Amino acid sequence: MSNIRVRFAPSPTGYLHIGGVRTALFNWLFARHEGGKFILRIEDTDQSRSTEEAIQAILDGLRWVGLDWDEGPFRQTDRIEVYRAQALRLLDQGNAYWCVCSAEELDARRKEAQAKGLALKYDGRCRERGITNPTGEAALRFRAPQDGETVIEDLVKGRVVFDNSVLDDLIILRSNGYPTYNFSVVVDDASMGITHVIRGDDHLNNTPRQIAMFQALGFTLPRFGHLSMIMGADKTRLSKRHGATSVTAYREMGYLPEAMINYLVRLGWSFGDQEVFSIEELVQKFSLDHVQKSAAVFNPDKLLWLNAHYLRSGEPKRLASLVEPFLAQAGLGEPVKKFSQTWKEGLVMALQGRSQTLIEMAEKAKPYVADNIILDESAARKFLVPAVAPVLEQLADQLEALPEFSKTAAEEVFKTILESAGMKMGQFAQPARVALTGGTASPGLFDVMDLLGRERTVSRIRQGAARALEARP
């Protein structure tokens, strides 16, 4: 057991973004690999944008992909007094000061600075005023060091140097008494004993400011590791206009959590040429050394491929229960009830190698679950022709006469009939398939018959034969 402690600290302002899941995943894997702790903290101090539903979505999303936390979820809104106390401590120490500049004033001066081509940082008007008991609106600002430089030995990016003269005197406590993001993270990371801050590189520029605060507060510095962003195909930050970005959406689209994890972990991390990893393997092999510095483009095709891979190799029993809600969604909720567990697993086995998502699997299940088929007209025209009608009839008769109907018995009958009709498998398989399923693509014919059972097999073949007779050449 190591003393490594990492955290995932999302803001509950919407759904759980897959970029967030990847950050959480890297933290979680690092913790599990090192035998450390993974802590969940909800950064909800922006009350106008935080919602309970969003918090729930975060918890649900993390649970769905199997990222469990050892401590938390902590909420920043429960800790407002802690931030206040620390902020006041900085004031006492002389590391912070009251600022009474109004938003309008700040804005005006910023525009002025911009016009002159100067850096857009706080101009320090209140810095030396020494305001002790502000009346009315006042925010507390951190007195950032202006000399020297701050060096970060980043676990991912390597050595990053910032000139302290670029550091802004950030507001740490707003006039409403709430802490700002950059301040509350520092207080929390320190008080929760976080040893490694692994987060998106959108925070890299904030890091020197945070380091200054850690130091002013006398806290020991954690190590930092900044992960590159995930981008859309147009190389801009991944957002809703690139398609689905919430984990929940992927669950609803019939993706498996292990596919999501496997896809996300390879977005920025690698282990030689290996593409497919189980969770256990990841925990064993993960390390920050092989994390990519550059941003990665989200590739839905590869995710789909992984999903198909896990569907193909998944446990039928588990998949059968996972596909259930999707069957219901496909309108098969009621009809599927009359089938046994074994039958459902058989259905999954027939379909798992030919489906890329659970939705697709449910869609493909229709001809086997439902009583009736939807006949694909062009397939019928092509394959249900008069010539095959007698063979279909014969097949139906013999299957009906079978003392015991089974997959192997059906196969035997089928082959005998082919032989006596002087037909090749290739000539008769498609007509039979169209009659049985309504379409031209399906699992193996005898698996199909097995799933349908004698009654439906025979009646569908008879209907197919009737249809074939009607057809005019």
Place this chain on the structure above:
RNA sequence: GGUCCCAUCGUCUAGUCUGGCCUAGGACGGAGCCCUCUCAAGGCUCAGACACGGGUUCAAAUCCCGUUGGGACCA
């Protein structure tokens, strides 16, 4: 505008630290062939990249400098 980060096939990446084994490997996607009762799966093959320019060196994808391009943060 200022600061910071990044740069190998269309995409994810191996290789970069510790230069030579790289006429740059794998995967997704694409094309083709094989297998085959269809669809998949699988097997095989093909096309496809070291951003550019300078250096250092016997030797550079790998080290250094610059340029360009992309991204992020600050408001």
